[in-house]
Amino acid sequence: MIAAYRRWKRLHPAGPLDYTRKWPMQLTLAATFIFLYAPILILILFSFNDSRRNIVWRGFTTKYYEKALGNESLIEAFVNSLTIAFVSTIVSTILGAMVAILLWRFRFPGKAGYEGGMALPIVIPEICLGVAMLAFFARIGWPTDLPWPLNLGNIIIAHISFSFPFAAVVIRARLAGFNRELEEAARDLGASEWETYRDVVLPYLKPGLVAGALLAFTLSLDDFVITFFTSGPDTVTFPVKVYSMVRFSVTPEVNAASTVLIVITLFLTAIAMRVQNRSAKRD
Amino acid sequence: MESWRSTPRVFWAVFSAPSFWLVAFFLIPLSLIWAYSFGEKTGIIDIAVTGTLDNYIRAFEPVYLQIFTKSLWIATLSTLICLAVGLPVALTIVYAPPKAKPWLLLLVILPFWTNLLIRTYALIAVLRTRGYVNFGLEWLYDQASWLFQIVGLGGLGAAILGERFEPVEILYNNGAVLIGLVYVHLPFMVLPLYAALERLDRSYLEASLDLGAGQFQTFWRVIVPLAMPGIVSGLIITFIPTLGSFLTPDLLGGPDSTMIANIIERQFKSANDWPFGSALSFMLMYLTFGALALRAFLGRGRSSGLEA
Amino acid sequence: MTDAIIEIADISKAFPGGVRAVDAVSLSIREGEFFALLGPSGCGKTTLLRMIAGFETPTEGAIRIDGVDMAGTAPNRRPVNMVFQSYAVFPHMSVAENVAYGLKMDGVAKPEMARRVEDALALVRLDGFDGRKPDQLSGGQRQRVALARALVKRPRVLLLDEPLSALDAKLREAMQLELVNLQKSVGITFVVVTHDQDEALSMADRIAVMETGQVRQLAPPAELYEHPNSRFVAEFIGKMNVIEATASDGVLTGPGLGVIARAPDLGDGPASVALRPEKIRLNMAPTPALGKDEAEIEGTVTTVSYHGAESHIYVDAGEGVLLSATVQNAERDAAHRVKRGDRARLCWRLADALVLKE
Numbered sequence: 009m010i011a012a013y014r015r016w017k018r019l020h021p022a023g024p025l026d027y028t029r030k031w032p033m034q035l036t037l038a039a040t041f042i043f044l045y046a047p048i049l050i051l052i053l054f055s056f057n058d059s060r061r062n063i064v065w066r067g068f069t070t071k072y073y074e075k076a077l078g079n080e081s082l083i084e085a086f087v088n089s090l091t092i093a094f095v096s097t098i099v100s101t102i103l104g105a106m107v108a109i110l111l112w113r114f115r116f117p118g119k120a121g122y123e124g125g126m127a128l129p130i131v132i133p134e135i136c137l138g139v140a141m142l143a144f145f146a147r148i149g150w151p152t153d154l155p156w157p158l159n160l161g162n163i164i165i166a167h168i169s170f171s172f173p174f175a176a177v178v179i180r181a182r183l184a185g186f187n188r189e190l191e192e193a194a195r196d197l198g199a200s201e202w203e204t205y206r207d208v209v210l211p212y213l214k215p216g217l218v219a220g221a222l223l224a225f226t227l228s229l230d231d232f233v234i235t236f237f238t239s240g241p242d243t244v245t246f247p248v249k250v251y252s253m254v255r256f257s258v259t260p261e262v263n264a265a266s267t268v269l270i271v272i273t274l275f276l277t278a279i280a281m282r283v284q285n286r287s288a289k290r291d
Numbered sequence: 292m293e294s295w296r297s298t299p300r301v302f303w304a305v306f307s308a309p310s311f312w313l314v315a316f317f318l319i320p321l322s323l324i325w326a327y328s329f330g331e332k333t334g335i336i337d338i339a340v341t342g343t344l345d346n347y348i349r350a351f352e353p354v355y356l357q358i359f360t361k362s363l364w365i366a367t368l369s370t371l372i373c374l375a376v377g378l379p380v381a382l383t384i385v386y387a388p389p390k391a392k393p394w395l396l397l398l399v400i401l402p403f404w405t406n407l408l409i410r411t412y413a414l415i416a417v418l419r420t421r422g423y424v425n426f427g428l429e430w431l432y433d434q435a436s437w438l439f440q441i442v443g444l445g446g447l448g449a450a451i452l453g454e455r456f457e458p459v460e461i462l463y464n465n466g467a468v469l470i471g472l473v474y475v476h477l478p479f480m481v482l483p484l485y486a487a488l489e490r491l492d493r494s495y496l497e498a499s500l501d502l503g504a505g506q507f508q509t510f511w512r513v514i515v516p517l518a519m520p521g522i523v524s525g526l527i528i529t530f531i532p533t534l535g536s537f538l539t540p541d542l543l544g545g546p547d548s549t550m551i552a553n554i555i556e557r558q559f560k561s562a563n564d565w566p567f568g569s570a571l572s573f574m575l576m577y578l579t580f581g582a583l584a585l586r587a588f589l590g591r592g593r594s595s596g597l598e599a
Numbered sequence: 600m601t602d603a604i605i606e607i608a609d610i611s612k613a614f615p616g617g618v619r620a621v622d623a624v625s626l627s628i629r630e631g632e633f634f635a636l637l638g639p640s641g642c643g644k645t646t647l648l649r650m651i652a653g654f655e656t657p658t659e660g661a662i663r664i665d666g667v668d669m670a671g672t673a674p675n676r677r678p679v680n681m682v683f684q685s686y687a688v689f690p691h692m693s694v695a696e697n698v699a700y701g702l703k704m705d706g707v708a709k710p711e712m713a714r715r716v717e718d719a720l721a722l723v724r725l726d727g728f729d730g731r732k733p734d735q736l737s738g739g740q741r742q743r744v745a746l747a748r749a750l751v752k753r754p755r756v757l758l759l760d761e762p763l764s765a766l767d768a769k770l771r772e773a774m775q776l777e778l779v780n781l782q783k784s785v786g787i788t789f790v791v792v793t794h795d796q797d798e799a800l801s802m803a804d805r806i807a808v809m810e811t812g813q814v815r816q817l818a819p820p821a822e823l824y825e826h827p828n829s830r831f832v833a834e835f836i837g838k839m840n841v842i843e844a845t846a847s848d849g850v851l852t853g854p855g856l857g858v859i860a861r862a863p864d865l866g867d868g869p870a871s872v873a874l875r876p877e878k879i880r881l882n883m884a885p886t887p888a889l890g891k892d893e894a895e896i897e898g899t900v901t902t903v904s905y906h907g908a909e910s911h912i913y914v915d916a917g918e919g920v921l922l923s924a925t926v927q928n929a930e931r932d933a934a935h936r937v938k939r940g941d942r943a944r945l946c947w948r949l950a951d952a953l954v955l956k957e
Contacts, residue, residue: 020615021656024500024674025493027383028391036379037395044402044477047413050423054416103312106305114302116295126309129317133535133579135552136321136572139559143327143569144320146336169316172309201301232408233537233552237559247408254412254542258419266409277404388615497654498687500674502701502752512700516691 052270055263072260073268082265085249092160092235092245093228096167100224101217103168104175108216109209111176112183129170130177138237141166145238152240159243166238167228174227175220182216215284222280226273328569338565346570355554359574362550365465366534369472373480373529374522376473381484382514386493399481407475411542414471418543420458432456463545471539479529487521488514520590527586531579551575603627604788605651605756610660611812612646620646622812623660628756628790633782635803636792639835643812644792648758651790652681665755675704680749681758684765686741688733694720694744695729701752719751722781739770750785757782759791763798775802796836800824808832830955833873840874840922841955851954854918859894860952871955878951879924881912881937882944895946898922903937914943 022029028037058069076082107126111119129137145162154161186209194204232247239248246269253262295302328347330340349355384395402410417423432452439448461467495517499509515522537552544550551571558568605628612621621643628634636644649655651662653674662669664678680701689697698719702712720726723743733741742762749757762778763771779802782789793799799806800820807817808831816823816832827833830841842859844851849863851872860872889895898916912924924945926937937943 016615019613019658021658023655024506024653025386025496026388028387033379033383036376037383040376040380040477041398043474044398047417047474048402048405048410051409051413051416103309107309110302110305110309113293114295114306115292116302116306122310125313125318128321129313131531131579131583132321133531133552133572133575135535135537135555136324136576137317139555139565139568139572140320140324142559143324143565144316147323165316168312172312176309201298226404230406247406250408250412251538251542254408254415258412258416262412263416266406266412269409270405273404273406274401390615492685492687494683494685494687495689497652497674498681498683498689498748499700500654501652501679501681502748503675503704504700505673505675508704513689517689 048270051263052267055260055267057260060260072264076261076264076268079261079265081244082246082249082261085244085246086265086269088160088243089229089246091157092164092167093225095160095164096171096228097221097225099164099168100171100175100228101179101221103172104220104224105179105213105217107172107176108179108183112180112186126173126176129173134170134231134233137166137170138234141169141234142237152242159240163235163238163243163245166234167231170231170234171224171227175224178220178223179213179216182213182219186212218280218283222277225276229269229273324565324569324572327566328573330566330569332564332566335563346567347574349567350570350574355571358549358554359551362534363578365468365472365540365550366530366536369469369476369533370480370526370530372469372473373477374484374526377477377480377484377525378515378522381481381488382510384481384485385488385491396485399478399485402478407538410475411471411538414474415462415542418461418467418470420460420462422462424461425458428459429456462543463548465544465548467543467545468540468548468550471543472533472536475536475539476529476533479532480525483521483525483528484518487518487524490521491517523586523589527582530582534578534582535575602630604630604665605790606661606663606666607647607651608661608663610647610650610657610662612643612650612655613658619812621650621657624809624812624814625660626807626814626817628788629805631786631788632804633779633789633802634791635799635806636790636809637796637799637806637835638794638809640794642809644794644809645760647809648681648760648790648792651756652679652758653677678755679758680752680754680756681760682742682745682749682762684761686745686765688736688741688744688748690733692733693729694725694731694733694736697733697744698748698751701748705752715751719747722750722785723747738765738767739774742766742774746781750787754787756788756790759789761792761794763793763795771798778802800836808835810835827873827953827955830871830873833953833955838876838923838925840876840879842872842874842920842922844870844872846870846954851952853896853916853920856896856916856918856920857894858949859896860954861949862954865954865956873953873955874922874947874951876911876923876925879922879945879947881914881924881926882946883937883941885944889946890948892949893946894949894952895944896920896922897942897944900937900939900941900943903939910937912937912943914945916945 017029027033054065055072056068056070057065058071059066111123111126116122141162150162152159190208190212191204194208195201199207230247232251235245235248236251239245244252246265250262250266253259295306326340327338329342329344330338331343331345333339350359380399384392384399387395415422419425433456436445436448436452439445439452461470491514495513496509499513500506504512534550535552536550537556540548540550540553541556544553552575555568555571555575558564558571562568607624607626607628610621610624611619613619624643624647636647638644646655650657651664651669653669653672657670669677689700692700695716698716699712702715707715716729717726720728723746725740725743725747728736728740728744733744736744742765759778763774766774775798778789778791791799791802800823803820805817805819806823808815808823810831816828818826823832824836827836833839834841842853842856844853844859845868846862846865847867849861849865850858851860851862851865851870853859853872862870896916898914898920900912901915901921902911902913904911904913907928909928910926912926914922914924916922922945
C-alpha cells in the first residue's frame, strides 16, 4: 500500500500548486478533519462499549441500542421528530417551489422588498424566531390538548416557516440554469401553459426539488432552538429529548440513539445525492 | 422575466400561498414580539403594549451591555479562527486532484447533515474532565514520568510535571465555547471560501510564482486580495449564527460564558419577562442586520475592480 | 549545440490516469531565436511549456536552462518568465503595480524599479497607462501589460502560451508583427505555444510540430512547409492534396491518373503523393505542350469557393481522387470563368509533388 503510494508519487511528481502534496497543508487538512470527525466517531464507537462509565473500552455490546429502543419516551421523541420533518418537508418544498417560480418568472412591483422578506427567515437568529413563535402561539391561544399528531401542528408550522425560504433558494438556483427556449419550444409545439410546466419545467426542476426537500428535511430534523420554544411536555422531539438527557449526564444510550439518527440522516442524504447526480448527469 | 400582468392567474397561483405563510407565520409573530418589546408586564402572562422604551434602556445596563460585548467578542474571535483554519483548507481542496476533490468537499459538508445537538454532545464527551482529551493527556503524563523514572530523575520529573496527573478543565468555560463554536461553524466558513477560490483563475497564482514571488508572498499579495469578496462573505456567514448561538454556550460554557441568546432564553423560559426578552431579541436582530449591511457595503466597494 | 539556451532531454510527463501528455521529447532551443511549439490541442505543447516554466514537474527526463538542470527549482527561481493565455494581469493592481510586481519580489531598489517599469511600458507602447486598472484596458492592452510585466524582469527566455488566441482577427495580425519586432529588438529568446500554423509560420525562426506528446518535425517555417517529413505535418501545416499512389521503378502513378510524381529512390509499393493547392495550375483548355517534367490530369469542377484574393477550385478526377487548386484572382471577374460542372485540367511540375512514405 505504502510502496504503491511511493511509486505513484514518483510517477506523478507534485507541481507548485499541488497543495495536497505539501506536508504543512496535509497536516492542516488532517488536523481539521480529525477535529471535525473524531468526536462523532468516538461517540459512535462508544455506543458499542460495554461500560456505563463510557471511557475505557470494555468490549463490544449492542445492549445500549436495546435500551434506547426500550426507552419509550426516547422512541416517542424520535417518531415525533420524523413526523414533523416529513410533513414540514412536503409543505416546505411546495411553498419553496412556488417562491422559486414566482421570483424566476415574474416582474412585479416591490419585488426587491419581497425577496428581502423571503430572505429574512434565513438570516435572523434562530433564537429570535423561536421566541417569536412562542409568543405567537401563546397569543392566539393554540390548543395544547390536541390528539397526536395534531398536537405537533405548531412545531410543524414553525419548522415550515424557516425551511421553505431555504428550499426556495436551492430550487431557484436550479431554475436559473433553465433554458427558456425549451419552454418556448414546448409552447411552439402546441403544449398549453400547464402542459409545458408538467412536461418541461418540472422534470428539469426535479434535482432542485430533491435538493430543496433534503435541505428542508435536515433543517427540521436538526432544529433544536425553535422547537425548544414551541414544544410542550407532550410534544418532545428527539433533539429536545437529548438536550434534557445531556443536561444530566453522558450515557451510552444517548450515544446509541444519536448513532441511529446519524445513520438515518446519512442514509437519506446518500439517497438524495444519488437521485440528484443521476438527473444531473442526464442534462 | 415577464410582467405579472401577462399571466395573472399563474402569478396569483404561485404568489398567494407562500406570501400568506410568510405573513401569517413569520412576520406576524415577529411583529408581535416587536410590539412586546415596547410593553410592560401587567400580570403573570399579561402584557400591555404601552410604547415604553424601558426594556431597551434596561438592555444598556452594564450587566447586559457586558454580555453583548462579550458575545460580540467571542463571535468575532471564533469567526477569525474559522477563517485562519478555513483558508488553507479551502485552498488545498481547490487545488486537490480532480478525483479527491469531491470527497474532500463532502468531508467538509458532511457535518452539516449531522444534528447540531449530537455534535455538541459528542464534543462534551471528548472535552470533559473524564473525557478523551484528558485521557490522552494522562497517557502522555504517564509516559513522560516513566521516562524520568528510567533515567533516574524521578524527583525532577515530579517537580516539572507535578506529583500526579491533574485533569485539565477544558469544559464549562469560555475556551470550550470557543472550541464548540469553531467546531460547529467551520463548514460555514470553508464553503464560501472554496467557492471564491474555485472561481479564481489559477494563472493568477502561477503568474505570481513566475514573477518571482514565493508561496507566502503569492498568498498575501494575490490570493487574499482576489478572494476578498469570498472572505467577507465567509466572515459574515459565520459571524451571524455564531453571534446568535444558544446551544453551544448553554451546554459547553460555564457560568460566565453567557451569550445574548442565553439571556433571551432566560427571559422567556425562567425569568418570564417577555417584554425585556423581546427587546433583547430585536437588539440581536439589529446587530445581525448591521453585519449584513456591512457585507453589502464591502461587497459593493470591491466588486468593481474584480469582475474583470 | 553550443549556443543552446534551453536543453530538453528525453522528457516525459504522465498525468494521473495514465495520459502521457509529453512523451520522450528532446530538443534544444537556441539563444536569441523565436521558437514555436505548434500542434493541435491536446498534443502536449502547453504541458511542455509549463514544464519549462516549472508549473508541471516532468515524470522523466531533464530540462537545462543555460546548462543548469532545473529539476527541483521552483518557478519563482527560474530565469524564465511567462505570458499566460489569459494574460493573468492582476485585477487588483494598477498597470504600473503589475509591471513592478516581479521587480519588487526581486528586491530591486525603488528608483531603479520606477525607471525599469517606465522603460518596459514604453517598450510595449503603454506610456501613460501606469495608473490604469486592468478592467479599464482592452484585451490587446492587457496583453501588452503581461508582456511588459514579464520582459521587465529581463528573463533569459520568455515563454508565451497561445499569446494571440484571445484577440480578434485584425488585432492578431498586427500583434504577430509586433511580437516579432519586439523579440528582435530586445534579443530575448521567445518560446511561443500556438495551435495556429499561420501564426507559427509568420513569426518563428524554427517550429517544432507536436502530435500526441511527441515532436514530429523541427525545422524553419519554409522547410516545414515545403518539405514536411510526414503526412501529419503535411496536412497540419497549410492545405494539402494527398493522393494514394503506387510506386514502381521510381515513378508514382495515381489510380487511373498516369505519372503524378517521381521518386527514384523509393521502393515499389503503395505511397502517398502530396501536392500544395497553389502549386497546381488550372487550365480550361488542353495544354498545348505539356513539359516532360510535368503531370496533368483531367476532371470535373465540383465546387468553386471564392475567397476574394483567390479562389479554391475543387476538381473530381475520378477513382475517389478529389483535388483542390488555388487560383489567384489576379484580374477582375476572373473567378467567374470557372463554373461547377466544367471540365478542367490540372497540371503541376513533378518536382513540386512530395512523396510521403507513410
